[in-house]
Amino acid sequence: MNVKTIEEAFIREGYVSIPFSFNGAGHPIIEVTIANDVQANILLDTGASANLLDYDFAKELGLNLTPTGEKGGGAGGLTLDVFSIDEVLLEISRQHFKFDNFLAMDFTTIKESLLSSGLTADFQGILGFGFFKTTKSFIDYSADRIFILNNDISF
Numbered sequence: 001m002n003v004k005t006i007e008e009a010f011i012r013e014g015y016v017s018i019p020f021s022f023n024g025a026g027h028p029i030i031e032v033t034i035a036n037d038v039q040a041n042i043l044l045d046t047g048a049s050a051n052l053l054d055y056d057f058a059k060e061l062g063l064n065l066t067p068t069g070e071k072g073g074g075a076g077g078l079t080l081d082v083f084s085i086d087e088v089l090l091e092i093s094r095q096h097f098k099f100d101n102f103l104a105m106d107f108t109t110i111k112e113s114l115l116s117s118g119l120t121a122d123f124q125g126i127l128g129f130g131f132f133k134t135t136k137s138f139i140d141y142s143a144d145r146i147f148i149l150n151n152d153i154s155f
Contacts, residue, residue: 048128
């Protein structure tokens with residue numbers, strides 16, 4: 001089956017094709033619009049255990065952050081406070097997605113580690129296991145895109 005046929009099959013089944021670029025560490029990054037039309041860069045990380053937003057970014061957006069009492073990993077083995085977020089609405093490639101499984105954590109040490117290695121750290125969130133477990137998706141690294149089955153909602 002050729003690539004064009006695979007693409008047509010995904011589109012016919014309701015999947016949305018979303019382009020991505022790569023950061024210096026090799027993670028795919030997608031551009032999204034989040035609360036109040038704010039643009040953000042989100043890493044796609046199949047190895048991350050959760051969907052995360054940077055704590056400071058989430059506070060700037062006015063999202064409701066509730067302490068979970070748990071600690072999360074950071075660069076250098078640090079453990080950081082983790083907060084739950086009631087709901088995150090994302091617009092990706094003019095499609096709407098709703099997630100109720102986001103957490104927030106301070107990304108400062110993660111970003112500092114990247115910067116100290118000479119890599120860019122321009123991202124505000126991570127789509128991890130919580131996203132890939134609940135959203136049907138197919139990552140096409142050869143064409144720098146991800147197909148996601150849209151759970152289109154209005155907001």
